[in-house]
Amino acid sequence: MVLNKNGKYNNKNYHFNKKNALEVIKSILPYNAIPVPEDRFYENMQLLGYSDQDKANLVALTTILTPQVVGEELFSRLSDNLPSANAIHTPEAYKALPVRNMGFILNQQKNSYDLLVDKIFGQDTEKKHDWKGDFRNVFNPDSTKNIKLLTDFPGIRQKTANLMVLNISYYELFTEEFKVLNSNFKDIRLPVDLHTCQISMRTGIVSSDTNSFHGDMLRDYLRNNLDLTIREMRSTLDYCMISKGRLTNMIHRAFYNLGSLTCSPKKCDCSIVDKCTFVYRLDHKISKYHVDSKKQMKFF
Numbered sequence: 336m337v338l339n340k341n342g343k344y345n346n347k348n349y350h351f352n353k354k355n356a357l358e359v360i361k362s363i364l365p366y367n368a369i370p371v372p373e374d375r376f377y378e379n380m381q382l383l384g385y386s387d388q389d390k391a392n393l394v395a396l397t398t399i400l401t402p403q404v405v406g407e408e409l410f411s412r413l414s415d416n417l418p419s420a421n422a423i424h425t426p427e428a429y430k431a432l433p434v435r436n437m438g439f440i441l442n443q444q445k446n447s448y449d450l451l452v453d454k455i456f457g458q459d460t461e462k463k464h465d466w467k468g469d470f471r472n473v474f475n476p477d478s479t480k481n482i483k484l485l486t487d488f489p490g491i492r493q494k495t496a497n498l499m500v501l502n503i504s505y506y507e508l509f510t511e512e513f514k515v516l517n518s519n520f521k522d523i524r525l526p527v528d529l530h531t532c533q534i535s536m537r538t539g540i541v542s543s544d545t546n547s548f549h550g551d552m553l554r555d556y557l558r559n560n561l562d563l564t565i566r567e568m569r570s571t572l573d574y575c576m577i578s579k580g581r582l583t584n585m586i587h588r589a590f591y592n593l594g595s596l597t598c599s600p601k602k603c604d605c606s607i608v609d610k611c612t613f614v615y616r617l618d619h620k621i622s623k624y625h626v627d628s629k630k631q632m633k634f635f
């Protein structure tokens with residue numbers, strides 16, 4: 336893995352096919368209308384009458400727990416665990432929400448979750464920024480370092496940070512003074528998850544000279560190029576009326592839903608994307624994807 340002078344990965348062996356990207360995105364976009372697991376959790380907080388502050392805190396916090404394949408079960412269990420609106424507004428109540436023994440929550444994820452609770456409530460050891468019990472106070476609309484501030488935090492990587500921002504924008508949870516940011520927040524970027532990677536590899540949006548990809552390099556490369564594709568879409572008549580946040584959300588949700596429902600990690604039944612040909616196998620141990628000629632996904 337080679338880093339260039341800007342700290343970006345050198346990806347001269349990877350190729351981005353913009354024509355494929357535009358075609359695939361347009362054909363899968365209707366999938367964005369299917370609810371994602373977080374939506375049920377959010378609706379339950381609404382029903383219980385949670386304040387925007389608590390909703391924003393929990394939307395951000397639970398993003399840390401999102402594992403790649405069992406989001407549905409996670410958010411359904413979290414929803415069942417929600418206390419009343421009066422009982423939630425303390426660090427202790429936040430920490431009690433994801434039960435460590437839910438089985439699929441890793442200790443590391445739970446530790447990062449607890450650390451972020453402490454940070455939000457100013458109970459952390461290095462009190463660099465006072466968030467006054469409200470995660471949204473991390474945001475400075477004039478800064479381009481919002482994401483960087485989040486990724487400096489243990490357990491929050493680029494995808495998680497982008498997803499936190501995107502979800503807060505989707506549920507329109509920015510504070511009153513920053514409402515305008517709900518749709519056009521400067522730092523909104525596409526969270527590139529497992530599904531986005533796999534669909535992009537399978538449909539030839541991205542290819543590699545060696546027919547294999549390094550996980551981190553691929554995510555970085557795809558995020559940069561898909562963000563540019565989104566910008567290009569928004570310069571056309573069909574999409575110019577859709578805000579950056581809204582279109583980025585639609586595309587993220589379309590990739591997520593297609594990847595969870597039809598073009599899944601284990602097999603691909605998708606007829607919607609006729610370009611879908613290769614199946615790549617993810618080797619978790621080395622975080623590398625390989626072409627699998629037998630079209631069967633195996634996880635290690």
Ligand SMILES: [Zn+2]
Nearest residue numbers: 598603605611
């Ligand atoms: Zn497929």
